[in-house]
Amino acid sequence: MPKKIEITNNIRRLRFFANEMTQQELAEKAGVSRQTIIAVEAGKYSPSLELAFRIADAFGVAIGEVFDYTVVGETKK
Amino acid sequence: MPKKIEITNNIRRLRFFANEMTQQELAEKAGVSRQTIIAVEAGKYSPSLELAFRIADAFGVAIGEVFDYTVVGETKK
DNA sequence: ACAATATGTAAAAAGTACTTGACATTTAGT
DNA sequence: ACTAAATGTCAAGTACTTTTTACATATTGT
Numbered sequence: 001m002p003k004k005i006e007i008t009n010n011i012r013r014l015r016f017f018a019n020e021m022t023q024q025e026l027a028e029k030a031g032v033s034r035q036t037i038i039a040v041e042a043g044k045y046s047p048s049l050e051l052a053f054r055i056a057d058a059f060g061v062a063i064g065e066v067f068d069y070t071v072v073g074e075t076k077k
Numbered sequence: 078m079p080k081k082i083e084i085t086n087n088i089r090r091l092r093f094f095a096n097e098m099t100q101q102e103l104a105e106k107a108g109v110s111r112q113t114i115i116a117v118e119a120g121k122y123s124p125s126l127e128l129a130f131r132i133a134d135a136f137g138v139a140i141g142e143v144f145d146y147t148v149v150g151e152t153k154k
Numbered sequence: 155a156c157a158a159t160a161t162g163t164a165a166a167a168a169g170t171a172c173t174t175g176a177c178a179t180t181t182a183g184t
Numbered sequence: 185a186c187t188a189a190a191t192g193t194c195a196a197g198t199a200c201t202t203t204t205t206a207c208a209t210a211t212t213g214t
Contacts, residue, residue, distance in 0.1 A: 001108045001172090005127055022160060031078045033203055038162070045201060048170080050082055052126040053146040063140050069130040078202090099190060110173050115192065122171060125200080 004072040011041040014059045014066060021058075029058035081149040088118040091136045091143060098135075106135035 015021045023041070027034040032051060040047045040055070046067075047055070056063045092098045100118070104111040109128060117124045117132070123144075124132070133140045 003108050031080050036202055046126045049123045049126050049129045
């Protein structure tokens with residue numbers, strides 16, 4: 001995948017806004033392991049689209065409110 | 078991942094709305110192989126979040142306009 | 155000081171996405 | 185009838201995501 005992209009996320013923020021939801025709770029709501037939440041939240045890798053949808057769903061928001069997408073080198077509007 | 082989910086997409090429709098963009102062109106815009114576009118468009122597998130963003134970007138729309146997410150068993154509002 | 159909860163790290167194994175290359179089928183243009 | 189372009193299929197290999205297990209550290213309440 002040539003054009004480089006950065007995906008950042010607001011999971012930590014959203015967890016705190018969402019009544020201090022723990023990583024464990026989010027993991028359960030999203031149906032994945034806690035490890036996966038830790039890794040995604042820490043930006044170690046970006047999730048599958050499916051998991052992205054599950055996480056957004058756990059917070060009741062759209063994917064775009066959880067994950068930000070930036071094309072490296074271009075300035076995103 | 079326990080709760081089953083279905084991810085469908087409007088890639089084909091969007092390609093035609095977008096001036097009959099071919100799979101090849103979309104592949105180039107998104108920076109992936111044509112094979113990948115074929116597989117995702119045909120629903121053989123769902124893409125990574127990164128690719129989902131790239132595809133949405135190629136059409137200039139949000140992810141939610143390209144991909145639909147349905148929790149199987151529950152009726153999505 | 156102790157126990158319980160939340161977060162973090164690491165690493166192997168399994169599963170899924172993506173690439174490459176090669177070939178088949180369909181459709182449109184000449 | 186031929187050619188070119190677009191779509192589709194198959195398969196082997198690489199890369200990345202996710203799980204599982206096990207342990208480390210920090211924070212809070214008793």
